[in-house]
Amino acid sequence: xxxxxxxxxxxxxxxxxxxxxxxxxxxxxxxxxxxxxxxxxxxxxxxxxxxxxxxxxxxxxxxxxxxxxxxxxxxxxxxxxxxxxxxxxxxxxxxxxxxxxxxxxxxxxxxxxxxxxxxxxxxxxxxxxxxxxxxxxxxxxxxxxxxxxxxxxxxxxxxxxxxxxxxxxxxxxxxxxxxxxxxxxxxxxxxxxxxxxxxxxxxxxxxxxxxxxxxxxxxxxxxxxxxxxxxxxxxxxxxxxxxxxxxxxxxxxxxxxxxxxxxxxxxxxxxxxxxxxxxxxxxxxxxxxxxxxxxxxxxxxxxxxxxxxxxxxxxxxxxxxxxxxxxxxxxxxxxxxxxxxxxxxxxxxxxxxxxxxxxxxxxxxxxxxxxxxxxxxxxxxxxxxxxxxxxxxxxxxxxxxxxxxxxxxxxxxxxxxxxxxxxxxxxxxxxxxxxxx
Numbered sequence: 001x002x003x004x005x006x007x008x009x010x011x012x013x014x015x016x017x018x019x020x021x022x023x024x025x026x027x028x029x030x031x032x033x034x035x036x037x038x039x040x041x042x043x044x045x046x047x048x049x050x051x052x053x054x055x056x057x058x059x060x061x062x063x064x065x066x067x068x069x070x071x072x073x074x075x076x077x078x079x080x081x082x083x084x085x086x087x088x089x090x091x092x093x094x095x096x097x098x099x100x101x102x103x104x105x106x107x108x109x110x111x112x113x114x115x116x117x118x119x120x121x122x123x124x125x126x127x128x129x130x131x132x133x134x135x136x137x138x139x140x141x142x143x144x145x146x147x148x149x150x151x152x153x154x155x156x157x158x159x160x161x162x163x164x165x166x167x168x169x170x171x172x173x174x175x176x177x178x179x180x181x182x183x184x185x186x187x188x189x190x191x192x193x194x195x196x197x198x199x200x201x202x203x204x205x206x207x208x209x210x211x212x213x214x215x216x217x218x219x220x221x222x223x224x225x226x227x228x229x230x231x232x233x234x235x236x237x238x239x240x241x242x243x244x245x246x247x248x249x250x251x252x253x254x255x256x257x258x259x260x261x262x263x264x265x266x267x268x269x270x271x272x273x274x275x276x277x278x279x280x281x282x283x284x285x286x287x288x289x290x291x292x293x294x295x296x297x298x299x300x301x302x303x304x305x306x307x308x309x310x311x312x313x314x315x316x317x318x319x320x321x322x323x324x325x326x327x328x329x330x331x332x333x334x335x336x337x338x339x340x341x342x343x344x345x346x347x348x349x350x351x352x353x354x355x356x357x358x359x360x361x362x363x364x365x366x367x368x369x370x371x372x373x374x375x376x377x378x379x380x381x382x383x384x385x386x387x388x389x390x391x392x393x394x395x396x397x398x399x400x401x402x403x404x405x406x407x408x409x410x411x412x413x414x415x416x417x418x419x420x421x422x423x424x425x426x427x428x429x430x431x432x433x434x435x436x437x
Contacts, residue, residue, distance in 0.1 A: 005173035006140055013115055013141075020113065030276035033092030040110040043121030047107045054129030055086035056431050057151075059111055062091040064346055065134040066098045068157055068210045072132070073101055075424035080431070086126055090137075093275065097321070111142075119145035130430045132156050136164070140174050143181040152183040152430050156423055157210045158196060158203075159188045161343065161364040165195040176200055186426050188419075189368045207423055209369055211348045212416030217324040221353055223303070224328025230305050236266040236396045239330035239355065241323070242273040242345035244337045247385075248281055251334075252288060254385035260393065271317030271326055273336055273345065278318040285314050295319045327353030332395050332402065335359035339385055344370065351378050351412045356395070356405035358388045372415065377408035 020041075028035035037046075058073065060066040066089065077083050087102065088111040089095040098108055107126075112118035119141050131146055131153045138155060146153040160168070168175035179185075180200035186207050187193040193203045228237060240251065248270065260266060272281050278294075285292045293312035296319060298305070309315065317326055327333065327350050335357050338344040343365030350357050357379040363370035373379035382388045395402040 002173050002177050006144070006177070009140060009174055010116055013113060017113070027092070027276070031092040033095055036092075036095075037110065041113055041118075042115075043112040043118035043125070045109060045122070045125045047109060047126075049125050049127070054084075054431075055107070055126055056080075056083055056427075057086040057088065057126065057128035057131045058134065059088045059131065059137055060094055060098060060134045061089060061111075061137050062094040063097050065137075066094045066101075069098070069132075069134050070101050071210045071213045071215070071420045072134075072156065072423050072427070075420050076427060076431075077103075079424060079428050083431075086128055093320070114139040114141045116141050116145065120149075123149045123151060130154065130427075132427060135159055138175075138178050138182065140178045143178045147181050153181070154427060154430060155182050155185040155196075155201070156427065157188055157207075157419075158185050158201075159192045159365070160195045160199075161367060162195070163364060165198070168199055172199075184426070184430070186423060191368070205422075205426060207426065208416055208419035209348070210419050210423060211346055211369075212413060213418070213420040214349050214352045214413070216352065220322055220325035221328035223301075224325040224330075226303065227305055228329050228331075231267060231310060236264065236392075237329060237331050238266050238268055238392055239326055239333035240268065240270040240336065241326070241333045241350060241357075242336035243270060243281075243334075244273050244340060244342050244345075245277060247336060247339050248272075248284055250339060251385050252284075254389055258386050258389045260389075264393075264396065265313075266392075266396075267315065268313065269315045269317055269326055269330055271323070271336075275318070275320060278316065282316050282318070285316065290314050292316055295322070323349055324353055327355040330355050332392055332405075333357050334385075334388055334392075335363070335379070337365075338362050338370075339388070347373055347379065348413065348416070351409040354406045354409045356380075356402060356409060358382060358391045360384065360388065369412075369416070373412050376411050376415070377405055378412045379405075 024034050058069050060069040085106040087098045087108045089098055090111055102108060112122050123145055128151055131151055133155050135157050136159060143153060182201055184204045185196055185201045186205045187196060187203055188209045190206055193206050197203050272278060282292055290313040292314050293309045294316045333350055333355050335347055336345045339360035341362045344363035347357055347366060348369055359379055359381055361383055374381050380391050382391055
């Protein structure tokens with residue numbers, strides 16, 4: 001049954017190739033990174049084929065996973081100074097972020113589509129010593145190919161929410177061999193571990209969430225605080241952090257239903273999750289008659305704000321890699337992805353920047369971190385955006401309550417720190433790098 005299911009799955013993926021090519025072209029029109037080395041998606045590579053001592057292969061599908069991978073790679077390099085990194089991705093934002101992690105001798109590539117031939121070409125070309133999948137990326141043909149090639153495959157910082165667990169159970173003929181075929185799994189929480197074990201995954205430890213070891217970025221954070229001082233003291237500054245499609249429209253509707261008190265003129269800082277939506281969101285805001293200022297209008301390191309920024313109703317955060325700046329600027333934030341059933345975005349970076357959050361009911365991608373944030377007072381959970389606006393207004397009216405929430409942010413981050421070292425120790429058991437380059 002499982003063999004038949006895998007064969008049918010492979011045929012289906014192969015049949016989707018024309019649609020996948022069209023999708024790459026569409027995405028590439030807005031994000032040119034998707035048009036870079038397209039042949040790699042089919043396992044055809046031009047990078048060097050082998051590395052003395054073997055590659056440590058880390059797969060980080062997109063931006064969030066790549067940032068988590070950075071927290072793991074650094075202590076691994078400290079343990080193994082001769083480490084040579086093969087870093088793979090599936091999205092353009094992940095690949096752009098991953099380029100910052102490379103050192104001389106490292107290689108970056110696309111992970112191929114999950115086809116037997118493409119996977120085999122990838123493994124035969126690079127011959128990694130061990131593979132590390134970040135968080136959730138378990139593909140049937142990839143796992144099978146690694147087992148056949150004798151490549152240990154680890155799932156690190158692993159998470160599996162209840163919804164994904166139910167879906168995997170329905171597809172047990174595919175998901176069962178995939179999870180059982182992993183060499184070792186290191187989970188974020190006991191709940192994640194229980195769901196993964198139920199699918200047959202070889203869970204070897206529960207080590208916490210890597211993202212609690214978020215690095216501190218003092219310069220952009222301090223620039224955000226300096227900009228806050230340049231704005232009118234009486235203006236509340238509210239960040240829409242990593243807003244997802246559909247949430248901005250719902251937020252604008254909620255503002256019509258629950259306007260701010262007379263005389264209170266907040267500055268909204270809207271940062272869409274995906275860069276291809278920057279222009280779309282700008283148009284949506286301008287259609288409301290709002291004065292919109294775009295972050296990209298100012299050089300990245302400029303200290304002084306122009307008059308149009310000081311007088312704007314909304315700032316559009318149309319830049320990448322500057323969330324510490326936006327969190328430093330804001331006094332409070334809405335958590336994107338949590339007001340529609342999308343699972344929420346990473347809230348730990350906000351806590352690290354001491355920016356209290358209001359989040360909606362949908363945080364299943366970060367369930368444990370979200371629950372902990374509510375428990376310590378770093379975040380407030382509300383059922384909808386109308387209630388979210390009222391909570392923000394309460395924090396504006398009660399600065400002492402907002403100050404307590406800021407202090408709770410640091411408590412939250414401190415409580416979860418240390419996972420990076422635990423994961424690095426686990427991975428290093430499977431990988432021995434040469435002593436130097």
